[in-house]
Amino acid sequence: MKYYSTNNEAPNVDLRTAVTEGLAPDRGLYMPERIVPLPEWFFKEMESFTFREIAFEVAKHFFGEDIPEADLREIVFDTLSFDAPLVHVRDSIYSLELFHGPTLAFKDVGARFMARLLGYFLSQQKGKVNVLVATSGDTGSAVANGFFNVPGIHVYVLYPKGKVSEIQEKQFTTLGHNITALEIDGTFDDCQRLVKSAFMDEDLKKQLTLTSANSINVARFLPQAFYYFNAWAHLPEKDKKLVFSVPSGNFGNLTAGLFAKRMGLPVHRFIAANNRNDVVFEYLKTGDFKPRPSVATIANAMDVGDPSNFARILDLYQNDVKAIRKDISGTRYTDEEIRETLGRVYKQTGYLLDPHGAIGYQALEDNLHPGEAGIFLETAHPAKFTETVEGVIGKGNVPMPERLENFLRNEHMIDSLNASFDAFKTFLLEHAE
């Protein structure tokens, strides 16, 4: 299978190139040239399949031409060492819990899959690859844990000093081995600037193989289609029309859902659920896409003012806003509304949401029509946002999973740098292979 760029000004490439390059040379995002529908027997038998088996069938339709079946099976099965259960919350509303992986957030799936795929490609060639990732918290932990101990790969996580919560920080600063945590005396934007400059620097390009692991990478966003199929397989109310509500920031998760629909998954429609960073909500209303700087909210993994995967959605629908509106509607919620939902749902049903999942849940409560069943993506474990959640439901009421406690017990290993590119470049030249 070949991959084309959404900007249509770069040559089509194979999977290996799309994964190692990340962004196309014309700064567009790579898209698979074909979306192959899954066969009818698969939908009939899916209910008796495990999550891994479902994912493997879906993966074959994207990656089957490029990777031998046995290797692909190993990559998929290794990625999904955890489940993504569908939990009934109330009426026809279900939570798809995507927080049972190593860092308790949905990004674990894509990060782990990309790490395994890159590791597979590297096993066929010599040399080391250096993965650079800038993070405001959650991406760094998912990428660091996904790539931990993968041979041939070293990861450099850049994060703004003092601006990441302790829980988030411990998830990528305590691993060591092939994971280097770089605390930058600056902001998240500084970190992102350093990474971008590194990719454009001629000296670094000559001496090192560099790649990025953010959500624009096809190997990170496509595997997110796996759990949409798994959710449908476990949905009790299949006679109803299925609505997915997706708490969205960079829109990788929602785009993966659109791919699942194109592959034949019977999804009636999607809801793009936003916090106050609502440029897509505005686009659906007005037809104008106007990116703007992000604002800080309590659902901070969704604080994105210029969602990069939106280019993929426009490409899928050939810029036709009317066609997009048929499949996607938008909602947005303030911090006060998120807190209200979180507290009320806990009190009325006993189900504990995280701030991101609360947005997805509320979108269903407000927009589900008779005859529809709704699934919202619960994208992170509430314990990752203990302070916010306990601020609503009271201290000591958020169960702390063992996995998080283990991270908190371990010691930091951090290198500190100032925010200048010279310092970062020197560090890479001295440490990277």
Ligand SMILES: *Cc1c(COP(=O)(O)O)cnc(C)c1O
């Ligand atoms: C990254 C993230 C999101 C947003 O997902 P996108 O694919 O970027 O739209 C939502 N919730 C959590 C917890 C996240 O970490």
